[in-house]
Structures are given as structure tokens and as C-alpha cells.
Amino acid sequence: xxxxxxxxxxxxxxxIGLPIGILFSIFVMxxxxxxxxxxxxxxxxxxIFWNPIIWGxxxxxxxxxxxxxxxxxxxxxxxxxxxxxxxxxxxxxxxNIRLFSLIGLLFIIGAFLNHQxxxxxxxxxxxxxxxxxxxxLTFIVATIITTFTIGLGIIKLTSRKTSxxxxx
Numbered sequence: 001x002x003x004x005x006x007x008x009x010x011x012x013x014x015x016i017g018l019p020i021g022i023l024f025s026i027f028v029m030x031x032x033x034x035x036x037x038x039x040x041x042x043x044x045x046x047x048i049f050w051n052p053i054i055w056g057x058x059x060x061x062x063x064x065x066x067x068x069x070x071x072x073x074x075x076x077x078x079x080x081x082x083x084x085x086x087x088x089x090x091x092x093x094x095x096n097i098r099l100f101s102l103i104g105l106l107f108i109i110g111a112f113l114n115h116q117x118x119x120x121x122x123x124x125x126x127x128x129x130x131x132x133x134x135x136x137l138t139f140i141v142a143t144i145i146t147t148f149t150i151g152l153g154i155i156k157l158t159s160r161k162t163s164x165x166x167x168x
Contacts, residue, residue, distance in 0.1 A: 005075035005162045012158040013071030013091075014064065020150055021063050025055070054106060062102055063095075070094040074158045084159065088151035092143055100139040107131035 070091050077087040108128055 004165065006072040008161040008165065009074035009154075009158045010068045010071035012074070012154050012161065013067040016150060016154045016157065017067045017095075018064065021067075025060075029055075059099075059102065063099060066095045066098055071154070071158070074155060075162050078155075078159055078162070084152060084155045085147070088155045089143075089147045091155065092147045092151040096139055096143045096146070100135055100142075104132055104135040107135065 073094070074087060074091060077090060078084075082090070108131060110131075
């Protein structure tokens with residue numbers, strides 16, 4: 001029975017999170033077409049990040065995996081009598097920590113690959129620092145917004161499905 005409720009959470013996470021994640025990805029790709037944003041991303045070592053294999057393959061697969069695994073924990077958190085807001089925060093935090101760690105790592109790898117063009121250790125450290133700060137700030141904003149929007153929607157849908165299944 002527990003596995004059945006875990007699947008409700010995972011399916012809800014994919015049902016809501018995946019289309020929104022895809023739309024967000026498309027939005028990010030469109031935004032980066034503007035020259036100043038594109039130049040800024042290139043400057044901080046983002047070339048590897050915008051590689052289609054990375055964005056379309058690695059990040060997409062990791063995002064699906066994170067949604068599925070975080071969704072499995074929704075029912076158990078709700079059964080522990082955690083509020084829906086707290087459950088949504090834990091769900092969102094679980095996904096965002098891992099996803100933004102990957103994104104930060106990609107920026108750092110990109111900065112090191114870009115090192116030959118920079119020929120200066122201080123420049124590479126500045127670029128890595130800027131990349132980390134941008135990633136952390138984006139992580140904080142995304143976690144707050146997602147907790148009260150998408151995450152809460154996933155939690156409510158899972159809650160409805162599991163409560164209906166327990167009654168029926």
C-alpha cells in the first residue's frame with residue numbers, strides 16, 4: 001500500500017512539475033537569446049551549460065529523476081502530520097538543492113574549460129565566484145516561489161489522491 005501512495009506522489013510530481021519545467025526551460029532558452037544575457041552567461045563559463053546535450057539530456061534526465069524521487073516522499077511527510085506548506089517546502093528543497101548543485105557544478109566546469117581563454121587565475125576565481133553567487137541567489141528565489149506555487153499544487157493533488165484511495 002505504501003508503494004502505491006509513493007507512486008501517487010511521484011506521478012503527481014511528474015504530471016505537474018514536468019510540463020512546467022519544460023516551459024521554464026524554453027523560457028530560459030529564449031531569454032538567453034538577448035545579447036547582454038548571452039554575453040554574461042558566456043563570460044561566467046556558461047558555454048557548457050547551454051550545450052544541447054547538457055540541457056536537453058543531462059538536466060532533463062536529472063530533473064525527471066528528482067521529481068520522481070521527491071514525489072515518493074510526499075505521502076510519508078503528510079502522514080507525519082506535516083503541514084502542506086512544510087511538505088511543499090521539503091519537496092521543493094529536495095529537488096532544488098540537487099538541481100542547482102548540478103547547475104553550479106556545470107558553471108564551474110565551464111569556467112575551468114574557459115580557463116585557457118582567460119590565462120589568469122584571478123579571473124577564473126572571480127568567474128567561479130560570480131557563478132556560485134548567481135546560482136545561490138537563483139536557488140533561493142526559485143525555492144521560495146516554487147514552494148508556494150508548483151510544489152503546493154503537487155502536494156495538494158497528491159493529498160487528494162491518497163485520501164481518496166484510503167477512503168475507497
